[in-house]
Amino acid sequence: MSTPLRLGIAGLGTVGIGVVKIVQQHAAMITARTGREVVITAVSARSRTKNRDADLSGYAWEDDPLALATRGDVDIFVELMGGSDGPALDATRAAIAAGKDVVTANKAMLAIHGQDLAETAEAAGHVIRFEAAVAGGIPVVKVLTEGLAGNRIKRVMGVMNGTCNYILTRMESSGLPYGDVFDEAAQLGYLEADPNLDVGGIDAGHKLALLASVAFGTRVSFDAVELEGIQRISIEDIRQAADMGFKIKLLGVAQMTGRGLEQRMSPCLVPDDSPLGQLQGGTNMVVLEGDSVGQIVLRGAGAGMGPTASAVMSDVMDIARGIRVSTFGQPATTLVAAVSAKANAPAPFYLRMQLLDKPGALAKIATALGDAGISIDRMRQYGHENSSAPVLIVTHKTTRDALDHALAGCATTGVLTGDPVAIRIEAV
Amino acid sequence: MSTPLRLGIAGLGTVGIGVVKIVQQHAAMITARTGREVVITAVSARSRTKNRDADLSGYAWEDDPLALATRGDVDIFVELMGGSDGPALDATRAAIAAGKDVVTANKAMLAIHGQDLAETAEAAGHVIRFEAAVAGGIPVVKVLTEGLAGNRIKRVMGVMNGTCNYILTRMESSGLPYGDVFDEAAQLGYLEADPNLDVGGIDAGHKLALLASVAFGTRVSFDAVELEGIQRISIEDIRQAADMGFKIKLLGVAQMTGRGLEQRMSPCLVPDDSPLGQLQGGTNMVVLEGDSVGQIVLRGAGAGMGPTASAVMSDVMDIARGIRVSTFGQPATTLVAAVSAKANAPAPFYLRMQLLDKPGALAKIATALGDAGISIDRMRQYGHENSSAPVLIVTHKTTRDALDHALAGCATTGVLTGDPVAIRIEAV
Numbered sequence: 017m018s019t020p021l022r023l024g025i026a027g028l029g030t031v032g033i034g035v036v037k038i039v040q041q042h043a044a045m046i047t048a049r050t051g052r053e054v055v056i057t058a059v060s061a062r063s064r065t066k067n068r069d070a071d072l073s074g075y076a077w078e079d080d081p082l083a084l085a086t087r088g089d090v091d092i093f094v095e096l097m098g099g100s101d102g103p104a105l106d107a108t109r110a111a112i113a114a115g116k117d118v119v120t121a122n123k124a125m126l127a128i129h130g131q132d133l134a135e136t137a138e139a140a141g142h143v144i145r146f147e148a149a150v151a152g153g154i155p156v157v158k159v160l161t162e163g164l165a166g167n168r169i170k171r172v173m174g175v176m177n178g179t180c181n182y183i184l185t186r187m188e189s190s191g192l193p194y195g196d197v198f199d200e201a202a203q204l205g206y207l208e209a210d211p212n213l214d215v216g217g218i219d220a221g222h223k224l225a226l227l228a229s230v231a232f233g234t235r236v237s238f239d240a241v242e243l244e245g246i247q248r249i250s251i252e253d254i255r256q257a258a259d260m261g262f263k264i265k266l267l268g269v270a271q272m273t274g275r276g277l278e279q280r281m282s283p284c285l286v287p288d289d290s291p292l293g294q295l296q297g298g299t300n301m302v303v304l305e306g307d308s309v310g311q312i313v314l315r316g317a318g319a320g321m322g323p324t325a326s327a328v329m330s331d332v333m334d335i336a337r338g339i340r341v342s343t344f345g346q347p348a349t350t351l352v353a354a355v356s357a358k359a360n361a362p363a364p365f366y367l368r369m370q371l372l373d374k375p376g377a378l379a380k381i382a383t384a385l386g387d388a389g390i391s392i393d394r395m396r397q398y399g400h401e402n403s404s405a406p407v408l409i410v411t412h413k414t415t416r417d418a419l420d421h422a423l424a425g426c427a428t429t430g431v432l433t434g435d436p437v438a439i440r441i442e443a444v
Numbered sequence: 445m446s447t448p449l450r451l452g453i454a455g456l457g458t459v460g461i462g463v464v465k466i467v468q469q470h471a472a473m474i475t476a477r478t479g480r481e482v483v484i485t486a487v488s489a490r491s492r493t494k495n496r497d498a499d500l501s502g503y504a505w506e507d508d509p510l511a512l513a514t515r516g517d518v519d520i521f522v523e524l525m526g527g528s529d530g531p532a533l534d535a536t537r538a539a540i541a542a543g544k545d546v547v548t549a550n551k552a553m554l555a556i557h558g559q560d561l562a563e564t565a566e567a568a569g570h571v572i573r574f575e576a577a578v579a580g581g582i583p584v585v586k587v588l589t590e591g592l593a594g595n596r597i598k599r600v601m602g603v604m605n606g607t608c609n610y611i612l613t614r615m616e617s618s619g620l621p622y623g624d625v626f627d628e629a630a631q632l633g634y635l636e637a638d639p640n641l642d643v644g645g646i647d648a649g650h651k652l653a654l655l656a657s658v659a660f661g662t663r664v665s666f667d668a669v670e671l672e673g674i675q676r677i678s679i680e681d682i683r684q685a686a687d688m689g690f691k692i693k694l695l696g697v698a699q700m701t702g703r704g705l706e707q708r709m710s711p712c713l714v715p716d717d718s719p720l721g722q723l724q725g726g727t728n729m730v731v732l733e734g735d736s737v738g739q740i741v742l743r744g745a746g747a748g749m750g751p752t753a754s755a756v757m758s759d760v761m762d763i764a765r766g767i768r769v770s771t772f773g774q775p776a777t778t779l780v781a782a783v784s785a786k787a788n789a790p791a792p793f794y795l796r797m798q799l800l801d802k803p804g805a806l807a808k809i810a811t812a813l814g815d816a817g818i819s820i821d822r823m824r825q826y827g828h829e830n831s832s833a834p835v836l837i838v839t840h841k842t843t844r845d846a847l848d849h850a851l852a853g854c855a856t857t858g859v860l861t862g863d864p865v866a867i868r869i870e871a872v
Binding site: 034038154158163294307309314317320339346 | 462466470473474476477478479575581582583586587589590591592593594595596661717719722734735736737738739740741742743744745748750751753754755756757758760761762765766767768769773774775778
């Protein structure tokens with residue numbers, strides 16, 4: 017038997033304590049599976065005195081994560097502090113410089129600095145692993161990099177922010193507007209300190225950028241992710257979509273097209289009887305499409321102590337077993353800088369407009385759409401509310417560019433009141 | 445760069461040709477991802493002259509798989525012949541003796557000889573990998589052994605025979621009886637040469653036995669799998685189950701209980717709005733439950749050229765990357781011989797009985813069930829057909845033992861005509 021593999025854990029929030037518990041409770045199982053003892057030698061967090069529901073007395077304490085990262089008795093620096101920059105980044109850099117492997121749950125840091133960190137680590141023969149950064153307990157990074165390694169990946173999709181999915185499904189089940197459900201989620205502690213990370217799609221966008229890199233062999237390019245949050249999703253749209261057999265999800269889609277790599281994280285309609293459509297609450301789902309395997313769907317808890325710690329331990333135990341796959345599935349220096357393409361793959365769209373109570377209003381809209389080459393699959397007009405009437409349209413497949421052009425045409429008709437709502441219907 | 449990794453492929457059916465195509469079409473991608481060139485040096489099959497829609501001219505041909513398995517220019521013996529014994533087993537043994545790693549899709553061989561083969565290979569420092577043997581393109585072996593390595597697994601479930609799922613979903617959609625749909629499936633080429641491997645649950649039982657070993661660290665014990673096929677599922681039961689909100693699936697369940705390891709492959713009712721309930725046609729689904737991660741659901745194609753070849757390539761590329769996880773997730777010599785327990789975990793049951801048209805018949809059945817301690821959740825009686833009436837019962841949770849006792853009591857009432865149907869309702 018080899019020497020023990022020694023972990024230094026920086027960050028003792030929910031996930032950090034979850035990792036401590038697994039290492040303590042399953043020591044024999046871990047050794048049986050990996051052939052190597054896995055031990056914690058040192059930990060670090062902001063407050064030493066906080067009650068953490070775990071016995072940390074056997075571990076050295078470091079107030080400074082940098083000191084932890086460079087300790088001589090640490091083989092893997094387990095970074096669970098979070099934040100794209102600051103102490104997490106400094107300590108990770110220090111750990112790599114000190115010859116450690118790194119396991120992290122930090123999607124923000126890797127989405128911004130992943131290329132640089134991976135190149136530095138790999139040049140020194142060390143690995144950075146990040147299973148816990150994407151989709152919680154779902155081992156999607158491993159499935160993509162190893163399980164589907166023989167596939168040219170065509171598309172990666174996912175619902176990867178449990179808070180947004182909670183808000184959207186709760187809006188539908190309760191009939192409450194966005195603001196009320198947002199407040200509920202805040203009270204339940206579901207939101208990040210900066211809620212825009214959740215509802216603005218940034219957190220999910222970080223995850224998508226990481227998956228796209230792994231899927232397509234490209235450098236992480238978070239800046240190229242087209243981000244649209246759920247803040248403007250109205251209860252009307254959720255209701256109307258449901259009436260027509262759809263659910264609204266904050267859906268990430270990355271696909272390689274002839275024009276380049278499309279990455280978008282945005283509200284989309286999906287059929288309510290599809291696996292994505294049926295996803296409730298905080299559960300995550302990732303859909304992977306490969307040229308040989310076809311479609312693989314993975315579903316599981318996207319956050320929480322146990323699921324996220326499970327993902328951290330998967331990376332730790334891989335290293336204990338001697339598995340040293342490159343951070344993004346191939347050496348970082350071989351990743352190519354993808355040409356980013358505007359998300360413009362053809363799709364049907366859901367449109368909701370408010371028409372003034374004028375003769376021929378609907379005809380003018382239909383004409384404006386037709387003039388722009390957009391054909392209508394389904395349309396519903398409702399009774400007038402005060403002086404205007406809601407109209408719902410599902411278009412045939414069109415591009416976002418053509419749609420924007422058509423909506424500009426609709427705006428010039430003078431029969432619209434308010435801005436039209438347009439949401440992509442994703443084929444899943 | 446290392447020397448090329450050289451494959452010898454025995455068996456050039458659908459899957460073998462699928463592997464050839466991936467190696468030929470994605471050579472550069474494979475090298476980029478693994479850091480090593482993967483080449484085919486030799487192939488073997490029963491007929492050399494058969495038209496196979498792939499260019500094999502660059503490979504040495506061996507009529508005898510044993511000769512292929514022991515060639516000096518082969519590093520991995522890729523066994524895609526099938527069959528638990530005979531040439532596949534002989535050649536695999538020869539390959540291990542000759543110092544090769546083995547990648548196989550042969551569930552039958554591993555379910556019977558896996559322990560012996562893995563011990564021999566591991567003693568010599570070689571690996572046997574079998575991702576393609578279970579659930580086709582779904583990388584479930586990797587997810588269990590590596591992705592969820594930090595979990596104590598509690599239960600593994602799955603729909604893992606696409607042919608059975610096709611027959612059951614087709615019976616429901618068409619309203620046709622089992623025999624008609626079986627004949628359809630035969631004509632479509634969906635059935636094994638010995639159809640009992642499919643509809644008798646044997647093929648799926650092999651897969652379950654392999655997953656149970658990986659999940660629980662136990663020796664493969666196919667003999668302990670309680671097998672029940674789908675041959676006795678009637679269109680009436682499919683209809684009645686649907687009316688009550690259930691689907692009938694051939695479901696494998698392995699779980700570690702206080703009494704020992706339960707393994708059963710049998711028709712079960714599952715809620716029609718659950719992921720398992722919604723599974724259509726040939727798609728497979730595996731549900732994994734771990735103490736930290738909670739429930740992970742994996743869905744994908746369970747068979748076919750592309751998906752199965754994708755799984756074979758996952759194993760091949762792992763070896764190219766230097767990943768050498770033990771066959772069953774930990775060294776074969778450390779696997780324990782599980783105590784097998786009769787599948788008796790409490791569950792609700794669906795019962796269908798035919799009652800004679802006699803006064804008090806229903807009361808007698810209700811009394812017999814009650815006397816045996818079985819309480820009734822829902823019951824439906826239908827109008828009389830000739831001289832008897834169908835009765836449907838959903839019980840509260842009970843054990844199979846208690847149910848069998850109760851059914852024996854029902855038999856003595858003299859009001860039953862024909863044998864009652866009893867199908868477990870699995871909580872999913």
